[in-house]
Amino acid sequence: MEAPQIRFDDGAAYEEFMGKWSQLAGDIFLRWLDPATGWRWVDVGCGNGAFTEMLVERFAPVAVQGIDPSAEQIAYARERLAIGSVRFDVGDAMALPYADAAFDAAVMALVIFFVPDPAKAVAEMARVVRPGGSVSSYAWDILGGGFPFAMLQEEMAALGPPPLWPPSVEASRIETMRALWAGAGLVQIETREIAVTRTFADFDSFWKIAQTGPRLAPRLAAMAPGDLKLLKDRLRARVTPDAAGRITYGARANAIKGQVPA
Numbered sequence: 001m002e003a004p005q006i007r008f009d010d011g012a013a014y015e016e017f018m019g020k021w022s023q024l025a026g027d028i029f030l031r032w033l034d035p036a037t038g039w040r041w042v043d044v045g046c047g048n049g050a051f052t053e054m055l056v057e058r059f060a061p062v063a064v065q066g067i068d069p070s071a072e073q074i075a076y077a078r079e080r081l082a083i084g085s086v087r088f089d090v091g092d093a094m095a096l097p098y099a100d101a102a103f104d105a106a107v108m109a110l111v112i113f114f115v116p117d118p119a120k121a122v123a124e125m126a127r128v129v130r131p132g133g134s135v136s137s138y139a140w141d142i143l144g145g146g147f148p149f150a151m152l153q154e155e156m157a158a159l160g161p162p163p164l165w166p167p168s169v170e171a172s173r174i175e176t177m178r179a180l181w182a183g184a185g186l187v188q189i190e191t192r193e194i195a196v197t198r199t200f201a202d203f204d205s206f207w208k209i210a211q212t213g214p215r216l217a218p219r220l221a222a223m224a225p226g227d228l229k230l231l232k233d234r235l236r237a238r239v240t241p242d243a244a245g246r247i248t249y250g251a252r253a254n255a256i257k258g259q260v261p262a
């Protein structure tokens with residue numbers, strides 16, 4: 001059976017659910033990647049442009065091309081970054097509609113585990129980047145418990161519904177990433193972990209945002225009201241608010257960078 005495509009169709013809701021987490025991890029990732037200014041970038045699986053925005057703000061790129069299968073996310077990204085050097089296409093990581101060696105860098109932020117054939121996607125990134133250029137990615141360490149809403153998944157599983165992993169969850173493991181990068185002929189490969197923390201104004205804000213996840217929302221909506229209340233109580237018991245009622249907790253990603261042979 002063909003692996004299902006994962007769609008994120010609401011740019012504004014995505015911003016709170018994942019965009020803010022993406023930028024927290026993206027900040028550490030980009031300082032580690034340490035790219036030059038003035039590059040031509042392709043941001044594969046750019047979604048609503050949360051990560052693309054960081055490229056634009058920090059590295060004065062001459063051109064940035066974002067691409068994502070969700071027309072709704074792309075519409076949000078186009079409004080967010082309405083500047084001449086940034087373009088967005090609706091399209092798929094496994095068949096990038098760009099010429100060979102068209103970019104200095106290709107990057108995938110929190111995407112690789114959604115792509116049905118990650119090896120094809122990494123090969124496509126390697127194809128569209130010039131010799132000596134950069135191919136990189138970061139992804140939540142889902143199988144290691146690093147997904148920002150892992151706590152919610154764990155408590156749901158305790159009540160019945162097992163976690164619903166994305167189709168290529170194995171690609172979030174650091175060893176699998178290394179094998180994918182090496183398999184695409186990339187060199188100078190390096191990996192690292194990225195740990196981040198996020199603070200929510202209070203438990204209710206966290207609970208409201210947690211329920212907007214594109215894959216979690218329908219599963220939560222299908223739970224019996226009593227189970228949902230139990231789930232909320234169990235989550236509340238797992239987080240300790242500070243004096244102002246805020247709650248803070250962490251997430252962890254795996255990151256990889258490599259180069260197209262010069």
Ligand SMILES: C[S@@+](CC[C@H](N)C(=O)[O-])C[C@H]1O[C@@H](n2cnc3c(N)ncnc32)[C@H](O)[C@@H]1O
Binds near residue numbers: 108
């Ligand atoms: C968690 S979001 C990350 C978005 C953005 N890169 C960020 O850091 O905020 C995952 C994105 O992967 C996209 N996606 C899913 N399958 C894809 C595929 N086959 N090719 C490219 N993007 C894909 C989704 O549409 C979604 O926008």
